[in-house]
Amino acid sequence: MRKRLIVSAAAGALALLLSVPASAAQAGPGAAGIGDPYYPNAGNGGYDVSHYDIRLKYQPATDLLEGTTTILATATQDLTRFNLDFVLQVKEVLVNGRAAKFASTGEQELEITPARTIAKGSPITVVVRYADKPGSVERGGYSAWLRTPDGGVAANEPEGSAWWYPSNDHPTDKATFDVSVQVPDGTQVISNGTAAQRSSAGWTRYSYRQTKPQATYLATLAIGKFEIRNDTTPGGTPVITAYSKDLGDNLGAAQASVERTGELVDWLAGYFGEYPFGTVGGYVPNVPTGYALETQGQIFYSPAQFARGANTSVVVHELAHQWYGDSVSVQRWSDIWLNEGFARYSQWLWSEHENEGTAQELADYVYNLYPADHAFWTVKPGDPGADHQFSGAVYDRGAVAVQALRNAVGDEKFFRILKGWPTERKYGNATIQQFQAYAERISGKPLGELFNTWLFTAGKPAVGSAGAAPAAASLAPSLAPSAGASAAPEPKSWKKIQETNAVHEHKG
Missing domain, CATH: 1.10.390.10 (Neutral Protease Domain 2)
Structure with missing residues (x-):
């Protein structure tokens, strides 16, 4: 589960607290980082997110990702300005229905100045419209968007969301998610939660809903040509598994491992208690990476995990994270x-x-x-x-x-x-x-x-x-x-x- 490491900021930042007490909240800009001692610039201060609505259109041939993300949040202080974590090119930002000023600063900060000061305790609706080619966007020589022969994948820790949707990118600000992606017919989309799809001329829209609180790095997106399977666990939880149609010699071993998800999640429930989410599953895209990641309810596995044959042990590991890491x-x-x-x-x-x-x-x-x-x-x-x-x-x-x-x-x-x-x-x-x-x-x-x-x-x-x-x-x-x-x-x-x-x- 190793994933991308962010370089720590200066030693002085190590003293920052993870949150500011309400009594100390002051009118002004929200902090550019949430104050995590390891990654002081991760996340943001001044608000708490409750929901992300992410609507995307993606063209695999060109890597063009067009999107509109709507963020529902509540101000935790009087806000004259606030930040989101995002690296793609932004076209427009609205805050509570009014055009807002915005600028890209630092490594991955989208700095937003609303038309009006937002009072502490007030609801905030932020709409961000954007378009870019995420596979070509790097920060510090790194891109969290994994380009594949037939699309792209977002699955990384501790950061990754900034390459496909703007967010408050720290595990302490969990939210619910709706993800809806339009792709050319014949291409499939994998994300977290329950799934639906509908088609129009030449394009198919896939929609996913995660109704349980989810950390931003645990949201995943995979676009490409997949075989998608649907089943249930012995206990009745829906199981969604998917495999790239170009896994070659690793396909059989991957399926022999990931298709045991239903059995294994019910076995783990005997140790950890009731499974905490509405769906469970895993997907194996055609990516050159070696790690697996416990993306919530829909686990990412690289083909390399199965290069030496079936490995149920890694499936157990990632499923255990659904309790230890995802729910808690x-x-x-x-x-x-x-x-x-x-x-x-x-x-x-x-x-x-x-x-x-x-x-x-x-x-x-x-x-x-x-x-x-x-x-x-x-x-x-x-x-x-x-x-x-x-x-x-x-x-x-x-x-x-x-x-x-x-x-x-x-x-x-x-x-x-x-x-x-x-x-x-x-x-x-x-x-x-x-x-x-x-x-x-x-x-x-x-x-x-x-x-x-x-x-x-x-x-x-x-x-x-x-x-x-x-x-x-x-x-x-x-x-x-x-x-x-x-x-x-x-x-x-x-x-x-x-x-x-x-x-x-x-x-x-």
């Missing part, structure tokens, strides 16, 4: 362990289910795989830094931390925590500290030392410390991966898990 999203990007540590741990639970290695055996294997002086242990999963946010250590050491929690509180309390957390925090945002407090409340145990040791301290934890895997205490000294086999035997599931893990190090 990070409050700030440093809380990424709440997404990736638990999604990786879901793969360990699947390994147990398939009798290919228990979670304890996988934790022991990871612990012994890296010697104490290995760079793996320098990454702190609870605060890895923007440059290491998608490091393999966040996933693997992060999953060992989850196993350490399981050992510390016992299976009965652990599985109550695993299911109760996404139920209690459904459709919201959360921090690691809030998760720790919840785990302490359910378990009745102080867990500060365990969380500090496994998540916030650089270096290899001492064997058996702070709830570490007790089985590790009897293991021989660990060996570097290059020095030979780990002291703990390699679980059968490890190679498939590593196929997922390898792409997380991709730098985009």
